[in-house]
Amino acid sequence: MIRRFVFLFLVLLCCGSVVSAGESVPRLPLPVPPTVSSELQRIIAAAPPADWNNHPKDTAAWQTWRAALEQPATAAMPALRKALGVSVERTTLGGVAVFVYTPENLPEDRADRVLICLHGGGYVFGSGESAAQESIMMAGLGQYRVVHVDYRLAPEWPYPAAIDDAMRVYRAVLATTPASRVGVLGTSTGGGMALILALRARAEGIPLPAALGAGTPWVDLTKTGDSYATNEGVDTVLVSYEGWLRDAADVYAGGHDMRDPMLSPIYGNVHDFPPTLLTTGTRDLFLSNTVRMHLKLRQAGVAADLLVFEGISHAQYLAGPDVPETRWYFKELAQFFDAHLQERRERP
Amino acid sequence: MIRRFVFLFLVLLCCGSVVSAGESVPRLPLPVPPTVSSELQRIIAAAPPADWNNHPKDTAAWQTWRAALEQPATAAMPALRKALGVSVERTTLGGVAVFVYTPENLPEDRADRVLICLHGGGYVFGSGESAAQESIMMAGLGQYRVVHVDYRLAPEWPYPAAIDDAMRVYRAVLATTPASRVGVLGTSTGGGMALILALRARAEGIPLPAALGAGTPWVDLTKTGDSYATNEGVDTVLVSYEGWLRDAADVYAGGHDMRDPMLSPIYGNVHDFPPTLLTTGTRDLFLSNTVRMHLKLRQAGVAADLLVFEGISHAQYLAGPDVPETRWYFKELAQFFDAHLQERRERP
DSSP, rough: OOHHHHHHHHHHHHHOOOOOOOOOOOOOOOOOOTTTTTHHHEEEEEEOTTTTOOOSSSHHHHHHHHHHHHHHHHHHHHHHHHHTTTTEEEEETTTTTEEEEEEOOOOGGGGOEEEEEESSTTTTTTTTTTTTTHHHHHHTOOOOOEEEEOOTTTSOOOOHHHHOOOOHHHHHHHHHSGGGEEEEEEEEHHHHHHHHHHHHHHHTOOOOSSSSESSSSSOSSSSSSSSHHHTTTTTTSSIIIIIIIIHHHHHTTTTTTTTSTOOOGGGGOHHHHHHHOEETOOOOOOOOHHHHHHHHHHTOOOOEEEEEEETTTTTGGGGOOOOOHHHHHHHHHHHHHHHHHHHSSSOO | GGGGGHHHHHHHHHHSSOOOOOOOOOOOOOOOOSSSSHHHHHHHHHOOOOOOOOOOHHHHHHHHHHHHHHHHHHHHHHHHHHTTTTTEEEEETTTEEEEEEEEEEEEEEEEEETEEEEEEEETOOOOOOTTTTTHHHHTTTOOOOEEEEOOOOTTTTTTTHHHHHHHHHHHHHHHTGGGGGGEEETTTHHHHHHHHHHHHHHTTTTTOOOOEEEEEOOOOSOSSSSSHHTTTOOOOHHHHHIIIIIHHHHHHHHHTTTSTTTTOOGGGGTTTOOOEEEETTOOOTTTTHHHHHHHHHHHOOOOEEEEETOOOOOGGGGGGTTTTTHHHHHHHHHHHHHHHHHHOOSSO
């Protein structure tokens, strides 16, 4: 019944056919691993998107491509919400558009905890509700209230618009919920932003979130990290840094130094960071982004935990609510937040 | 000063030139990642061993190759012990030859804790002290007493000789030290054996070790797991399952079903396993062995933790005591055992 949503998030991240089809990069002939669920095997078997190597010429070209990607994803969200028993409230926090997702039967001990979800999409895709699959699944499968941030996108809004918006929402949440009961999660660009949000919070002298869920985080916008080489052409979602990813980094950075920790948190000081769960896959182009960040956190003494899914490319653990690995992931993530988000002590 | 030891363990695992040189497998042109220490960069830059594709014809050929590999490694161990301030006692436990390594200034709170280390080498290499680099570094860098097991090797001694020997040593250690103060570690074949030891302990009705350190464990002797494909020719240590590894699996299994959990613990029941720290690298041919096992443990509710080193091939985190990543690894592993091996409560 909900099989039709399986590909939507990934479609949004990387697919479409508005601009010219991409060329291929050298790639090993890779069998589909029998070591994952049959649902995931079908996803792994899919060919790379035709447009991984798109290079939009100007803002109008980005907008055309974005609209084509987002339209079917946005259209699918109401049914996904319904299938997972998640209600939505569209509102603003700190002046930023958000979607607040709440599961039908929110467990009582989570009633005063909030998760902020920062979506993926390379800082260039995912406006409105189009990239909310992760947030909705976190609400429905993970049984948490989730604030999904509709932050501004590049190239119209380069750095620091996206993270400024995320910070505004975070500050607004802190007005009603102590940081000790706030978690921040995200995948890809959103995973990087979760880490940057913690850096920004410290720089601005406000409390850090109690825990971070950083899925395959884009922690280095430069082409640095071993898996940009080893998993090039192996990852069937992003395929290569030399596809649209480099363009997205360029238009978001807008000439700003990409090694600024506010763009690439791998270069930041992560001392005293909250517990962080990082997730990636063996074929992920961002495998090195993820494990470099994990090692850096561990070496700084942070309680950082790592999940690496067998056989999957970038962000494919989000494939869909009928994929066993996806369902398990959100349960695991919910347990992680349970362990680190304090319950309210002053409850009457 | 101790640079000359850096390659010894890896040499032992996979090098030599007694038998014919191997052919090459297709492999991407891979740059050396700048995201690791300069010491590790030099190791990553090294070409695969000439003999990764050896296929010894009979027991005599294995013995000739083994002797050639082990001689220089064995010769280097006294200097490694001296450099790290580690003393050695050669004795037997349960009738099995062991080397007991003790650091010069064993911390008092570790005096009544014991680690058993099961060495790597595909069940076919590593006799005597030749594969003791990991044990000696665990003693010297990790500051633990380590019992290094000189278990019997294939093809002379196929399954279950190796794990029988490990069990004998484990039972002998339990005669003087409660399981709650015993940890078991190992890398590659030794990592697999650490997991199998826990399965065997349960099958035999004796207490499981308090914690396991399973470095890039050989948990599946069959060619199953995505990284056997994705990291073929990327891993410069093992290179391919189709090198000597398949032969080693064959001669150890000796016709026994390789999917028996006592050979491939990925097929075992790991419910109620002790806390386990697993370690691998992004280029590791055993990346999937490691992450499959980690996920299986997590899904069974075990406190399983994962480290993935950037840019390294099979077992290269053991490169040597002057490599920063190696030094950090053993500190991390020691902290892990500290957290899970109980202190003696009945101390007078």
